[in-house]
Amino acid sequence: MNIDKNHLCHPENYTRGRREPITYLVIHYVGALGNARENARYYGSRGGIGASAHYFVDHGPGASVWQSVPEGHTAWHCGRSDRKYKHPKCRNVNSIGIEMCCHKDKSGAWYFDPETVDRTVELALDIMERYHIPVGNVLRHYDVTGKVCPAPFVEDARAWLRFKQRLEEDPMTEEKVQAIAAEEAAKRAAAERKAAVSNWAAESWAKAKKKGVFDGTAPQSPMTREQAASVLDRLGLLN
Template structure:
């Protein structure tokens, strides 16, 4: 009668590992929850009703869709095209998706009548402030002539929008800067060539 070799059953290690894995996941979750250095989700405020939302299409040239993970400042710009409207500058940003001639956009555009257009969501970067794109909100302002000075309607909307952003992100006046302060570019022209008007603006947003 042939001798039968006993069958050795291999015990699966999974039953013993599952409780350990569950415990490990739970510990890691607790560590992330209490870790003060863990990345925090960016607060994205609702767009106020006095801002017109006209978001650009996702494209490589004006709205790449790259997440904006922190907001450490607000950068003020001027469009550099005297007499153009907010809608015209918005159309320029939008058309870059087809022309691909450069990389340019801003989170907001303020027009000659004080209208405000939002081009890019506040949780995405805009192509406006060079090396500060990654941690700032950008505001472009229209101006009637070559001096770059803003008329009263544009200026008042700039003050209003900047104050609102400061409140939403807990920023102070030292975190509101000119494009000039990032790269040395003469932008916005009137605030660079006439520093006293910049100081007046900082006083106005601090009231």
């Protein structure tokens, strides 16, 4: 992944270092128009903004992931001055914050470009792998504080679930694809063998089917006592 680090955040907009290990990933939307580079430049150009994030992601050509705050520092992306959190544990100090750039449609609703979502998925999977963050610890800003952020993932919870689903999917290697396919083929072959009549029994099986002793299916399945009783009865041996 191509991550541009040319406009790192102004040091007055975040806390240096971390007091806790990174265990959460928090997703945001910028809530304003402007691409990742413009946002990174803005947060890098001045102090006193009182907010920050580790990454900005957009859909543009070239570098579309911009680092703002380095991961080892505490960005100010999901804090609450009144401490009234929805989430019991996730805080700025133990999380990485990703800001997704967005657009507005004609009705005025915010939406993400699919490319922005794709790149955020890629970035999130990379961060999750490096810090061993489970998918359950990937949250919306909304889940942490109740703020409607990222709006496209709060107003449409299905979009958020679909995003999370993509983080759950183990990207399949060709090796894994082959292994699963081979396992399925072996199971099918075993089922076919079970469904076929052995040569030595073919004649008797045909007769039994013709007489209505068996219905002609599952020739190699074992028979229970009740089935045996029923067969003997059908042959008139119990009268």
